[in-house]
Amino acid sequence: MRILVTGGLGFIGSHVVDKLRDRGFNVRVYDLKNGSKPEGVELYNASLLDVETLRIAMNGVDALYHLAAVADVNDVVADPSYAEMINVRGTLNVLEAARRAGVRRVIYGSTTWVYSECPGDLVDEETSPLPPKHLYTTTKLTSELYCRSYQQMYGLETTILRYGIPFGPRARGSTVVALFVQKALCGERLTVAGDGSQFRKFIYVEDLAEGNVLALHSAARNRIYNLDGAEKITIRQIAETVNRLLGPIAIEFGPSRPGDFGGKEVSSERAKKELSWSPRVSFEEGVRRYIEWLRRNNAAQVSSGWASVDRILAARTA
Template structure:
């Protein structure tokens, strides 16, 4: 079996590629950027999902596609809405259309639990009716979900929509809360909590998420939607205390709460457990520990490569 992973060089995609290989599945990556490491069993096609010829070519002899390429950081979407709309919406339409044109059916689409942001309920699952989205990122992801359903109804494509929770772990973007806390703690800066720090989020360890994405290839998942999220709510205070426990000698400071702080949604992943036999298993502390190890190894790598530079150039 061979699977195409669009966006396979990114944070989540890189872990998905590892999991596919671990399951004995060959991989082709379609991405504008090269993957962080070369691996046996992985082919890399440099290209853009905005170019339908690139997508068509990358589908050659492929059994299924996992579509992750996107502008995934909400701040990037905010700063470049038109570009984000192009990649996330037209890019997804290109993937679906290229599959239709070359007669490929099976697609796993990476969406987000943020699609629930505008609903009134706090506890949500895949049957929760979505409301019109206020954020452009969410709008692009909901559009992608609708296009998947339309291509299924009209052309017989076999999509699976997976709504990911907030991932953390090795390779995570520096601007997310766990990387920020770890970075501050390592630099000796205090960790700042708004209010009592009891605002919760659910987080999903990225290797657990990657395993869930691979489980999304199971035939039972065709034309289905699943949330893939962590099992437990984690408060901001607990994140800070976990980082403090792992790194030691870290100060936690409390400041006044900002008005209108985000109230997290609790997205159930029960359906994924029932039908895909998947659930997140990595304890939060263990996941943060693995992130810290990766972060520290990155620092060592930077120092080692600087040490190899001719001092005259520094």
């Protein structure tokens, strides 16, 4: 069975590729990035806007994961027009190429942010998303709607996965876990807004990748699943976890930020029942693995000046 992963050189996509390859699937990656080719994988280095190459890449493909996107919300805010082109038109291009090539299943990587405007503290897949405020979420929800139309109009099987906030090896440096770890490695104090009681659920990226693989199951045909973390983690706990693993690090509490939201609980019960999926890696273990990865691969990049040199060198040799 041949599986295509768009965005397969990215943070989440690369872990999905690893898990698929470990299961013995024949994996093909479609990505714009000039990254190195993962072992045992075919690579198409092209854009979602290149419909001809997309068409060729779909040849002989049975199922595909569509994860390529402008995924950093800051990039979306900086250039909404480009984000729309990639996240919306790009999805349409993928669906259309898949339809024409006779691909059986498209699994789309969406976000739990589609619930942002829903009332109440607890949401699940039966909760209808309301029109989003954020442009990024608008592009993701639009793509979900395109998946639904292709399913209804052309019988293309689709599965929509709504991811929580992933963390772990290969993460971008701009997420809160990555930022706290990098600050700690540079010997800088960690600043928590307010009393730090605002919570999020974080999903360890390899657990998330496993959920993606399980979504190939026939039960997941034309279904939507939330894939979110199991533990509620407060911002204060993130700082304390980083302190336990890398400390002693000073933690200071600043004023609350206006508009900080208390957090919405997203249920992943459906994925547990229908796909036997649940996260296995605890938050602390996930942070430990992230630090290990950072030390192995990236330590030099977290330097923010001479003040941190000793700490970085210590981290590299530890």
